[in-house]
Amino acid sequence: MAETIRHPDSRYGNRPTMKDVAARAGVGLKTVSRVVNSEPGVTPDTERRVQEAIDSLGFRRNDSARVLRKGRTASIGLVLEDLADPFYGPLSRAVEEVARAHGALLINGSSAEDPGRERELVLALCARRVDGLIVIPAGDDHRYLEPEIRAGIATVFVDRPAGRIDADVILSDNFGGARAGVAHLIAHGHRRIAFIGDRPRIHTAAERLRGYHAAMADAGIAVEPSWVSLGPTDPARVRADVESVLAGPEPVTALFAGNNRVTVTAVRVLADRERPVALVGFDDIELADLLGITVVSQDAAAVGRTAAERLFRRLDGADDAPARVELPTALIPRGSGELPPV
The missing domain is CATH 1.10.260.40 (lambda repressor-like DNA-binding domains)
Incomplete structure (x- = not known):
């Protein structure tokens, strides 16, 4: 017994x-x-x-009984693009801190940039009755979430807007940040500037490319099609495209890297070259301060915190219209973006 x-x-x-x-x-x-x-x-x-x-x-408070009385499970879901991406580390921690302050458990997963996997993961979290969702979208059609939102699951999108539904979204100023980064290169004498970015269907990549074109247009610089390269950010593709824009009789004198993964590969390519090439990257990366890499920095923690606070505001009953919140970026000069053209 x-x-x-x-x-x-x-x-x-x-x-x-x-x-x-x-x-x-x-x-x-x-x-x-x-x-x-x-x-x-x-x-x-x-x-x-x-x-x-x-x-x-x-005595210990009985949270199970408490959440049942409120009709909640005291849990929220966070759907990221890639758990290994350093941008999502501070974002996820900030969401977890806000959730913890509200007595809620955070459950997260990765869509691996696959719309089908995103949908599967989101609906699995809904089936487990999370109170709310924070989603970094992989797809461009989120109408599948409409029944869940009507059923009371609060939803906030991060980094990219939702597709084909109205919902709260928290963004960084991708357009303004890229425009400022490219303008910085122009201010240091560069006219032949390449843009190496992510796949064009991704909202952040498209906005950063738009900022690049705006800065070049502001300076009256015509962009050669060969200076722009968009696609997957795997090292082999990025290396090939960086080497391509640096080849030929009139190579570019500066690079604007569209995200942290592109920047890492670009740094490796430039390290093997004798001729100095200016570089500005979008997103900060580890050791960028020691390596002297100029970046356009997003505050990933602020993005996550703002998204989580808005989510819990919805859970507390706020029913105002969905909002689009755009947080500022910051240009951090460290040396690589200040090299003159050679």
Whole structure:
């Protein structure tokens, strides 16, 4: 027979309740509730007595019962593009910190930039009754989420807008950041500037390319088609395209790298060349400060925090129209973007 382990004070059974705490502290049940839930309206002396009773009895709040009363599971889902991408580390941590402050568990997964996998993962999280979702979209049609949103699952999109539905979205200023980065190269004398970016169907890649073209147009510089390369960011493709724009009788004198993965490969290619080539990358990367790489930096933590705060605002009942929030980027000069043309 299994042994039953009881609280040392057998009056309290297997698990002390809020009523037991109230009796031990000599206060009402509502006062205990206020202390447990960090609500105002309790004097310091009373709060101390209640806390002493909690500690003495070993009371633990029953979150399961609490969330059932509210009709929630106290969990949210985060669907990322790629868990290995360094941009998503601080974003995910910021979301988790906000979720934790609201007493919620974060469940995350990666779509691997596959729309079908994104949909499968999102609907699996909905089936597990998460209260809300934060999604970095892989696809461009999110109408499959309409029944879930009508059923009460709050949803916020990050980094890229939702496709074919109206929903909250938190973005970085991709257009403005790229425009500023390319303008920085132009200000240092460059006229032959290449853009090496991600696949054009991705919102961030398209916006950064638009910023590149705007900066070049502002300076009255006609862009040669051979200076622009978009596609998968695997090292082999990026290396080939960087080497291509640096070859020929009139090579480019500067590169604008469309994201952190492109920047890493570009740095490796440029390290093997005798002729200096200026470089500005979109997204900061590890050791960029030591390597002297000029970047357009996004505040990934601010993006994640803003998205999570908006999600919990929705969960608390806010029903205003979906908002598009665009956070600023920052140009960080470190040397590579300040090299003169050679």
